[in-house]
Amino acid sequence: MLWGGEFIPGESLTTTVGIVVCFWTIVTTLSLFSRMFLLSLSGNKKSQPTGSDRSSSTPCSLSVFDSSLRLWSPNLNFEIRGLCEHIQLSEPLLLALLDTVATFEVCACGMECWVFRPAGGLFAYMIALALNAVRGCLFTCFDAYGSPCNPWYRFLAGKTEFIWVGITWALQMIGAAAALQFAQFWWSFRWTKFHALRDDLAKSVSATRFSPDPEVRRKVPPDLNVSPAVGFFVEAAGALTEYFLVSLSTCALQIWNGRDCYPSSATACADSATGGALIGYDNDERNTLNLSPTKMRIQLWVSYLIRLLLTLTLTSQCLALTGAYINPANASVQAWGVGGVPPLTHLLVYWIGPLFGVWVSFSLERLFVGSLQRRAPMRRRSFAVQTQAIGEAVELLPSPARSQMLRHKSSSVARSSKRTHSSSSPNLSDCTKSSRRGQCAFSMDDLNRSHFTHESTRKNSCHSPTREQSPSRL
Structure with missing residues (x-):
């Protein structure tokens, strides 16, 4: 089984944790500089966030890339900046490439989490997934979260055309395949006993998944251990829970803070400590509502951790059913053909299932969250x-x-120290x-x-x- 591995008691976690942290650092650094380079090719344009745009909560900065350029030679610095000035990436292409980088990062780091299953059991594996999720949200750029579900949501929200959804999915599959190759290269060093187990499993999967003999493909147990219909609803429920909780928590924060209604959307999620949720409210309004950036960051992180806890609970219960991927690209590079699962069944469970869950979440957001927003600030x-x-x-x-x-x-305004909004009235x-x-x-x-x-x-x-x-x- 791809997510398998028995708990091996008596083994120390210290070395394993150190190796995993080292791998995460390498992948995160590569992804970070790749994002900075792509942003520089886009003309250093920072998109202006909107109410339903996920970029409102995860703006990107070029400061890291700019500071790294200063460490290089002046001639190389000049050549790179000249290249950036002549190459201008369009916004859809930029988002597609950022999604590719994020998919590589999410898949590679998620695969490395597997070693904690034999090292510390299911609980250690869940902790590793939680830390990886927090690590990922700290470095997310715009709404590129490394899942094909995000371009699909952009399409549902009218933010992109379907042709760009297809292009992004193709690039994300390339990113996920690159992540698998990079992770297998890392496991081949067999740093610990658990990395050796993961390397042996990866070799077994590679040797059997594309074999024309069905009996050979069944040598490795599949992740799908339920009927296709049940697997479809499991993956759909996972995506629905993850995305709708984002919308619900965003709306709950707005009601709690008593603000004017700001369009709540799964794309305007609270996954960043950048204070982006304050966008759209001027300083006077924040002062009136007593909403400091620090307070908002605390609220956003608390809501994120609550959602993360609920998602991990669902994941732990569904691991034995479908593997609980909820990421079509990650599922495709790891589980395609494993255990003799037919291609159509794989597409139904691991692609159509999550995409259907996202569509249901988007529909519920329009009906339920929109209704709450209309009532809350009455x-x-x-x-x-x-x-x-x-x-x-x-x-x-x-x-x-x-x-x-x-x-x-006029006399009251003269006594007031605050600036008031000017208008014709x-x-x-x-x-x-x-x-x-x-x-x-x-x-x-x-x-x-x-x-x-x-x-x-x-x-x-x-x-x-x-x-x-x-x-x-x-």
Whole structure:
């Protein structure tokens, strides 16, 4: 069995942990510099995050690449920068290449985690997977998370065309195959007894998986130990849980913080400590809501760890059923043809299953999360309607009353140390503060009777992601 390996008691984990950390460091470093190089070829453009764009939570920086260039010779530095200026990668191609790098990184490091199964049992293996997941999210660039499910989600969200989904999948398969070759090269050194076991297993798989004799292919037990239908739903449930928990946790944080609704999406996940979730809210709004970057980072990491715990629990229960890959590229390079599993069955379980789970997650996000977003900020949205209508009502007051109110507003603004947003209507920050104490002179009933149109209110109202983006991506 590809994920097999019996626990070997009495073996020390110290050497194994050191070898695995060394491998992770090598792979992460290679991937990091590859990302920086690709970003430099894109013209050093940093995409502006949007509400439903995963790049909002994982922006990339070129500082590492720039600092590394300074370590090289000036001539080489000049040549590389000249090359970067002449080669401009389009955004879809850049994302496809970043997905390829991420797939290589995720698959290679995930394969290395296997050695903890014979070294420390299932619990040690789950801890290794958790640490690998945290390591991966720290270095994720934009929404390239190393799974073919991400381009598929981009397509569902209307962020890309299907042709680019196919191109990205092809490149990701190349990245996953390169990861397997790199990992096998690493295991061939047989650093520990557990790496020797993994090397023997890899050689057995390579010798049997493509054999024309079915009996030879069955010499290695398959990961799929249930019927194709059950395997399909297991992989679909894994993808559904992973992606929908992201949407749900994002929306829960928005409700908890009492903000204006920001389009919640699985692509706007809380997988980064960069504070990207604060994008879209100015400093005054953060101060009013008492949302510091540190506080938001804590919230994002807590939600991420909770989701990670739930995902690992599901993974531990499904390992014996399908291998719990939830990554079509990773499953293809490791489990294709192993144990005599037919190609169509493999495609149904390990490709169509996760993609179907992503589609269900996206549909639930539109229905359920969008509904929560429309309900959560109702009080604040009504307050925005109220204050906007107050401003319009001021314009209709008789001149003496209007002059008195404007003088009161001007004196209040002069005493205030905060900058207020300028607009064509009178500044309403003081009336907003007064309304919280019940001192505004206009009630909602009066405002409703005035039949004003509130254009700016529409900008603050909550919308489901589907209203902003036409679904045409997990």
